[in-house]
Amino acid sequence: MTRQLWLLLLLVAGCAKGPEADLQYIGEARSLGAEWALVNEQAAGGRLTSHYTATMRQNIREQLQTTRTSLTRPDSRYGAEIQALLEQPDNAAPAELRAHADRLKTIEDGLESA
Numbered sequence: 001m002t003r004q005l006w007l008l009l010l011l012v013a014g015c016a017k018g019p020e021a022d023l024q025y026i027g028e029a030r031s032l033g034a035e036w037a038l039v040n041e042q043a044a045g046g047r048l049t050s051h052y053t054a055t056m057r058q059n060i061r062e063q064l065q066t067t068r069t070s071l072t073r074p075d076s077r078y079g080a081e082i083q084a085l086l087e088q089p090d091n092a093a094p095a096e097l098r099a100h101a102d103r104l105k106t107i108e109d110g111l112e113s114a
Contacts, residue, residue: 018073019111025067026108029082032067033101036060036085037094044094057090078107 036057043053068074068082085100 019076019078020114021072022076022078023108023111025070025082026078026104026111029064029067029078029085030101030104030108032060032064033085033097033104036088036092037097037101040091040097041094043091054090061086078104081107 039048039053039056039060042048043050048056064082064086068079068086071079071082073079074083081100081103085097088097088100
């Protein structure tokens, strides 16, 4: 009986992983995408130095990659959206980056309300 209880508990714990467990990473990726859009917008307006811009882009990419590898479901819709962000060129259009961030926000909102 105890063995069956442990198996049941392990099964339930395994079910708890997934989109809900990834919620923090979805929010982080959304925020990083929006930050990247702002950096590119400010850089295009000549308000940031090239060194600062390059450093920020590199840091954002590294954080996005860490976020992507932390997902319990990297093959999910949100995983694909994070991957799409990572595939953007450094000087991607702010509107494109915000579109990815907006899609992540929609996914995030849906999971929070579930």
